[in-house]
Structures are given as structure tokens and as C-alpha cells.
Amino acid sequence: MEVLALLDCLSAPACLLSQAVGGLKIGMLLFLVASGLTLIFGVLGIINFAHGILYMLGAYFAWQAMELTGHFGLSVLIGAIGVGIFGLAFERGLIKRVYESNLLIQILLCYAVILIVDDLVMIIWGDEFLSSIGVPEIFQVPPLFIFDAVIPPFHLAIIFTSLLIAILLWMLMTRSRFGSLVRAAAINPKMLEALGINTNFIRYSVFVLGSFLAGLGGALAASERSIVSQMGNSILIESFIVTVIGGMGSIGGAFLASLIIGMARSFGAVAMPLFTDGLMFLIMVLVLILRPRGIMGEKK
């Protein structure tokens, strides 16, 4: 481990700032994906092992929309909405049949869907990497130099967009009737039914919302990374780690944990470039030892 390199970075404003912005960007994109995963688990009691393909589809849909329209913002939106619609079909067609099934059946179903969708994607878009959809024109400008740190304005835009989504999500969950219903459905759906609420509607709304967020994460990520059918795998693992660190079902926890993982990846790349994946698991293990229910998880 290169402790000196890390100390150098932490004491140099340029390095500190550019790694921090990089960590924020990774963390906020991760939050978009992980918040949906944790929300779906909290309300539906389903661990969506197929969450990674939602991210991947978001990237492909956005890429295709970009080919057709050439408009970045529109393409990202189409990517996210497209995945939301896919999520609706996935939940109504398949997931709703396994709510009461045991975990093994749920995993098998999700795994089957992953394999099928991966193949379909390769049939439609080919098995070669697609190039990124690129950064919108207004952000094709020289980077900002703040304390000598090189900061691409587009990264700031991604951070602020994701932060805005996080705030909207938080307001939806805490300030709206829909959020109140979702929180109640997570705790006692039977009683909610007896009060006249259609909890089925809440379940698939949550699944669609989670899918939309994952699709948005994939579409935004596609701006700077190449697109391939396997791209959902690592984000799925990272989202699970975030869910465990933050506490299963807690959106606030997912937010904190995403930031922690984002920073660990970014500064980890300086301190121990060969161990950044290992570092995430190390943090997870530490949290599991010190606080098994996660940072903001409920006591069971």
C-alpha cells in the first residue's frame, strides 16, 4: 500500500480536490442504481439480482436514442423511461409471480432474465463494445482549474443532476402521500389493504421507479464509458455492497454508503491501485462486524 502517495494527495489541494470530485461522481451514479435496489428490497422484499441489466439497458437505450435524435438530454431521458417501462413488464410479467416463493426461485428467475436479456442485447446491438454516447456540446469545453485541480464541468453536471434526483427522491419518500404509502407498504401491506389501498399498485410503482433510476444511472454513465452487455455486473456487486453498508431498505443509508464507496474507489486508486475492489469489500466487512444492520438499517 502506498501510504505516502495517499498522504501526498491528501495534503495537495489539487489532488485532493480532483480525487474528491471523481469520488463524488462515482458515488452519485452508484447511488442512482443502489437506491432503486434498496427501495425494491424494502417494499417488495425481493432482492433484484437482475438490477444490473437495468443499468446496462439504460446505456443501450440511450445510445440508440442518441443515434436517432442526436440530442443528449433527450437520449438520457429516453434511456431512463425505456428502462422504467421494461421494469413494469418485468414486474407484472415475472417478478410478481415469485413474491411468495423462496429465495432460490427468485435468484433463478433473475438469473434467467439476465442471461436472456444479455443475449438479446448482443443479437440487437452486437457483441462488440459500443463507443460512449459522448458529452453534450455545451460541456465540450476546456476543464476548470480550481486550486490547480483539473475538473471537467461535465462531471460537476453529473454530480448536480444526481444530487437533484436524490433530493427529489427524498422529498417523494418523506413529503408525499405516495412516499407515505410506500413506507407503510414496506411495514404492513395487509393493514394498508384493509384501509382501501391497492398495494399491488404500490409494488409495481416502486419497481418502475427503481428501474427508472437504474436506467438513468446507466444512461448517464454511457456518456463517458463504452457500452457492453456485461457492464451491469460490477455495478450490481457495488450496489449490493452499498445496500449492505447503508442498511437494507434505507435510502438515506444508500446515499451515505454510495459516497463512502465512491470516495474509497477514488482515493483507493491513489493509495492502493491494485486493491480498489478489495477495499470496498473490506469496508463492507468492517461495517458488518461493527454494525451488522448497516449504517442506517432498522433493528430487526
Add this chain to the structure above:
Amino acid sequence: MSLLKISNLNAFYDNSQVLFNLNINITEGKIIALLGRNGAGKSSTFKAITGMIQVKSGSIFLKEKNLTDMPTNKRALAGIGYVPEDRQVFPEHSVEENIDLGKKLNSDIKNSWGKDKIWETFPVLYNLKKRIAGRLSGGEQQMLSIARTLVGNPSILLLDEPSEGLAPKIIEDITKILLNLKKTGATILLAEQNMHFCMNIAQEAIIIDKGKNVWEGNINKLKKDKKTRDKYLAV
């Protein structure tokens, strides 16, 4: 006129039968005690009415609406108001949020219970409206559970042992609230193990035993009928 009519109902928990050819007929505007020992089937009757347990034969009508095969939420929208025996408030929601969850935004039932009227009827809850429901006392939770159901303007209220486990002072408060409801012409089916709490509230009583209805009539008549009480209600 008949508001709720249960005919020849057979209901099950998975494969074990709990209700056997149950017949209940509730007239609009009456408060009726549903009496029976521990395990007699009072809660199961409510669960059959709300659609929480499986009905294999028989029928449940609310006025002319056939509820028998409706999902639970549609029955609530049709006018069934259920207050379960363990209250089941949402522990992490505030008092006010709990009450808001009981509102029915998509039903055509007439709206006689606004939130103002709820606060007026339950001043205790008004003073606690920001508090998390999990931190209320048992009596406060009971009131909240009743208020949450009332705000949905049910045409019949199913109250499952509202006095269970509460101090005499709180039971008095709840009695007062129910007597007020009585004045407004509410229809209530009130499940209790013994007739003590129901005496001043209900006009009539139905006794069930081992999942069947075995007696019904005026509650004063039951008071004098020691033989029936000893047979079906004594502990």
C-alpha cells in the same frame, strides 16, 4: 334495513376451517356486540368480512354489493372499516400520517369525517399529531387505529376488542367516543370476550362459539339470561 348480511359462511386458514355456516345480519344504525370466548372465531369473522382469510362457500353482502370475492382493498372502498385487535398502527409514521393513510381518495363514499372532525373527536391525538405512532401508549394507539378507520368514512365499523389490555380510565374515554358515534347513527360490530364493556354501548348481541353463531337478541335479555352466558361466555 339490512346493511351487512353474511350467509352460510365457511371460512378457512389454509386447510383448517374456522367458521361454520355462519349467519349474521346487521341492521343499519345499530351497534351490535359480537361476543364469544377466547378462540370462538370473532377475529376470524372480521378477517372473513375484510377478505383476509379464505372463504370457500357462503356470501357476504354490504347492502346490495356482493363482497364475497372482492380483494381486501375494494371491500374497504365499498365501506368496510376494520380496526384490528392488535391496532396495527404504522409505528414509524406520525399520528397525522397514520390518519392520512386512512383517507380514501378514490372512492365515492360520502365524506362525513374530515380531519377537523377527527381532531375534535380525539383531542388527545391532536395534541400528539407529530409524534411517531410507535411511541404512543396502548390506549392512544387504539384511538389512532379507530380514527384512522373513521377518516375513511366506513358504512360499518368492525371493532375488534378495543378495550383489550387498557386501563379503566382509557376504556372510559373510548366508551365515550363510541357513545358519540352511536348518536351520529353509526353502524358498529363490536367484538368482545365478555359483555361488560359492551353493556352501555350495544343494543343487541350475537354470540359465536366454535365458529358458529349460537345466540342472538337484545343485550338486556342476555344480561338476565345467566344460563346462556355461563354456557358461552364464562371463562
